[in-house]
Every structure is written in structure tokens, then in C-alpha cells.
Amino acid sequence: MEAYGGPEDRASHARSGRTPRNAAMFASSGLAYVYGVYGMHTCLNVVCGPEGRASAILVRAVEPLAGVPAMREARIARALATRRSDRATPARATNRVVNLPVARLASGPGNVGAAFSIEQEDDGRDLLDQAGTLRLEAWPPAAARAETASGPRIGIGFAGPAWASRPWRFWIAGSPALSVGPAR
């Protein structure tokens, strides 16, 4: 995951103040901020600041602990819906996802959006509503506490060295499902 701040954060969608797209970032914590990038991917954020102060956490990757078949089906459905080239025939696209390792099902912000069937209409949804289909649940009390690590955020070089180097990316140490990031 990655933390994004308000107008002072040159890497944040809120860097130019409030706009129609980033309105959810200024809302109260616990809501979803969903945006589309590169015309074909949806990314999920969790709004985490007080109302009026923009902040959000981008979910860059998820390590599947349950629901693997459902995630794989969602990936297939999304792959068929947004087929990218004539070379990627439906059969070929489906086959690729079928053979995808579990750790790669949601290893990247666009893949998280695909694996959880995130839509633009999920923007602003209350993730704390335990009756909702898209929700945050409490970490099981009995579960072991995960060890975390941190480093620079991915894909935000445009923000300049000061902000690009800030270690606002956090991950579970040793997780096999970490996002790879853009090639360049």
C-alpha cells in the first residue's frame, strides 16, 4: 500500500486541490476512492484522513488468503472485457490467467482492481459498512501480527525527488504477492 496526502504532496491526486475526480479523498475516512488510469485499469484507495483534509491509501497489492477461485474468475472476466490487442485472443487471455500463480492474482494496483471487480461506481463507497460486498474487516485477533517494511512510492517520478523518495510505500515483509511496479 501507499500513502497519499493533500495539496502539499506533489505525487497525490489532490496536488491541484479538489476536483471532481478526487472528491472522495477529501471525504471522511473509511470510504473508497476509486480512479481509472491508462484507460484500462481501476485502482482502489482507502480514504484515511479527517473530512476536508485529502488523504488516501492506495492498495497496491493483496496476498490472497481466501477466495482464490473467485479472484481468478474476476481476473478472467476483466481480461475478456478489456482485451488489449488482436494478438490476445479470448482463449489466450483466459489461459494466461488460469495459469497465473496465486501470488500474482492481485500483485499490482490494476490487478487488485481486476481481482476484486472494482468499478468506477465504487468510488465513495463506505468500506466500513459490514453489510456491503466491498468492505474492510477487522484483522482476526488470533492472527499473527505482520512484520512490515517501507520504501519509496512507485510510478510517481513526476512529483520530483523530494516527494518521490519519501518512504510512503508499506508492505508485508517477505510477502510473495508484492507489486512489481512499472518497467520504467
Add this chain to the structure above:
DNA sequence: AGTTGGATGGTCT
């Protein structure tokens, strides 16, 4: 194993 470039459209200048 690492790099490059195409796909694709909303958003903001």
C-alpha cells in the same frame, strides 16, 4: 533477466 513499446480514455492545462 531485463528492457521496450503498445493499448486506451478520463482528467486537467
Add this chain to the structure above:
DNA sequence: GACCATCCAACTG
């Protein structure tokens, strides 16, 4: 009209 909080196939070596 340019720019992306990306992904993956097809290259090179």
C-alpha cells in the same frame, strides 16, 4: 493536446 499512482507481450542478450 499531454499526461498519467499500469500491465503485459515481444523483444534483446
